[in-house]
Amino acid sequence: MTLVEASVIARVETGGPALPQERRLVTAIPGPRSQELLARKADAVAAGVGTTIPVAVVAAGGGVVVDADGNSLIDLGSGIAVTGVGNAHPRVVEAVVAQLAAFTHTCFTVAPYEGYVAVAERLNALTPGDHAKRSALFNSGAEAVENAVKIARRFTGRQAVVAFDHAYHGRTNLTMGLTAKNIPYKSGFGPFAPEVYRAPMSYPLRDGGLTGSEAAARAITQIEKQVGAENLAAILIEPIQGEGGFIVPAPGFLPALADWARANDVVFIADEVQTGFARTGAWFASEHEGLVPDLVVTAKGIAGGLPLSAVTGRADIMDAAMPGGLGGTYGGNPLACAAALATIDAYEHDGLIERAQRIGDLLHDRLGRLAADDPRIGEVRGRGAMVAIELVDPETGAPDAALTAKVVAHAHANGVVLLNCGTYGNVIRFLPPLTIPDELLLDGLGVIADGLAAA
Template sequence: MTETLAARDAETLTQTRYLATAIPGPRSTQLHEERVQQVSSGLGITLPVFVSRADGGIIEDVDGNRLIDFASGIAVTSLGASNRRVAQRVAKQLEAFTHTCFMVTEYESFTQVCDWLNRNTPGDFDKRTALFSTGAEAVENAVKIARAATGRANVLVFDEAYHGRSLLTMGMTAKVNPYKLNFGPMPEHVIRAASANPLRPAVEGGVEAALASVEATLIENDPGSFAAMVIEPIQGEGGFIVPMAGFIPGLRQLADKYGIVLVIDEIQAGMGRTGTLFASEHEGVAGDLILTAKALANGVPLSAVTGRTELLNAPHAGGLGGTYAGNPLACEAALAVFEQFEDGGLLENAQLIERVAREVLEPLLESTAVVAQVRGRGAMLAVEFADRGTLAPRPELAAAVSKVCHAQGVLTLTCGTHGNVLRLLPPLVIGEALLRDGLEVLAQNIVELAG
């Protein structure tokens, strides 16, 4: 199953790790020096290699190195960075027209994307969808929709949340550095509540105490003033945190109790990443609004707000939109993505990725004193580094492990409030042999650096 999926969309680039030079190689180094002279230093970089092509679970750089992709463009290229069906549909659309703006003249692919999302997102109720370009746009428009529908201003967000880099979404994001540092003042009417991190609970006493704390925050600020409650089903940048069992269902109950719009931010966790189409399916919860982006169009910029018809129809005509919102190229890419979920193979592969990763990584919980937790769902997994007993974060170890993996041809990312989490986001089409190779490199480096 796994090798078949990998082969289907990765026929032209050999699916093995290969080092032709040191990483970064001489050509990448030269190009990076040019980048420094031309590009704002405000744009960070994880690994200064320049890509020549990518396919399946492999990224090939301009020096001929083949790196195992455990990043997927931060959960974007879930079907591989050069998925053929996506490329074919986009190319066909390019021959017809590249853009007209859906708010000026219409095209069918926009409606077809909305139809699929209305039918496939959680929730047995009548739905509508609005398309945009970026995840941050989806979050901001969800807030606009909730405010229009409720006549309220406040937005409840959570510790360890990440919702974007625009002004409002910066305010909704928890982490200051690098996302909010020097960019204030932040928007008003954003109120933060304690989350339910099982490893590092903000409130002692389990899920009941966590929910009681959330309700106390609502009451302190007048629950009737809240338009929306926005939560990631798995908190991404916060550290790939799977909340305590029952927390998100409890939020659903609180939202219903106080007439608050529950917004589920599936921008990173959705579109098959966790082994179900949407991560909130694991919780048995349907948001009033659900947000998608990233893997929605496999790298072509597209995002969406989907939800209850009465909510999506609350804004006045012309109140939602954007010049590039639901661009026809992006819509065709999304339709190609939807086609590839039809047989269930991608979801099965996400589940297999989790089984293999846990098999390789969970023994580190016992064999080292610095792996505090291996967590996540499907192909959205993380290793948290902290001293056993005290749980003192070890960000320097996460950075060191990631750096050595990069040098050995395995692209990994770090995250977390303390910067001590290594996150894994392999494409859902990665082959098992390639997956195991990358995981074994990672595990070996953890053992060696844990000392």
């Protein structure tokens, strides 16, 4: 019996995660079986598809992933904020299995089904604002971002779109243009879609102490002078930037942008792909400042690991596209919709919003104490279970990507799945599953502390 088969049987018999919630190393990372898979990958998979940690995963649940060599690693990445409810959550597994036995695909735009409608209803109810809403379902965050831009352009009759410094919105042609970081996402892949402009972000650690309202005024002035409100279809922004470095804008920055957009008939789009679904200790990060976007883009944590994304927003804006103007062969796949409904139930009924807040408290406490003793930690920032540390040269404040790489490598070698990010490559991000036990999270943070000391 393989590790995967044993894990599945145990989950069915116990009704929940059966994997021991512990960090356990029985080989070096990578072990021999993982090395075998990596050799096969090199021969079979395009070189451009990279990997973060060199292991062959065979099981995952709670707060751990288990590799083919029997190593149990602490998961501080959640597949980049996807498995917020944990891997193979029993609600999700049961719902997907039932849907699998019924049917796997009809294409909603050919022969519709209830699951798609039910997901849209839940999103319309959960996203910020009590106005009439509509939703459309897609497959990936980038696809949903592209469709949000399409909808905004159709509604306004304008073409220009503004994104922000340090933004990440995807790897398709339009979303590469919206994304700020060149390597590895954009280099050599152009030309990119036109009518995309960039404005300065509020980055409290690095923008000279500007308040939120001052940073917004700076961005708005640039938009007005370089683009013109009369040409602008949409402002697109992550309420907390993800790949750009978990940058939390200064208070007041987001509401000021949203107010300006509304006053100028510009569609305000919140990209909540990474921040959505309890990750920040609220259903959506927009809620922390009372923000009510015109359109909300979601993906990642929406469906417990199955591919699904959505655009949800004001009914008049969403209905601007003609029938047939939105859709796609796999958008709102029945299995993904079943997973999403079960995942949303888990967030609601398993106390995971409160759990994200608790995780945030633990992260800020432990990392804050590290920062107090280590001037190389320039800042601890984030909300809920979306927290980061920015590593710097303590004398100059310059980004220290080399130190970051050393700490991440130490974590991987010692059984912790850890991700870096940031325009300068000097940010370590913490995105644990919301199902991770406290002691496991603290053990992982201890490994990071040891890595900082060793570096």
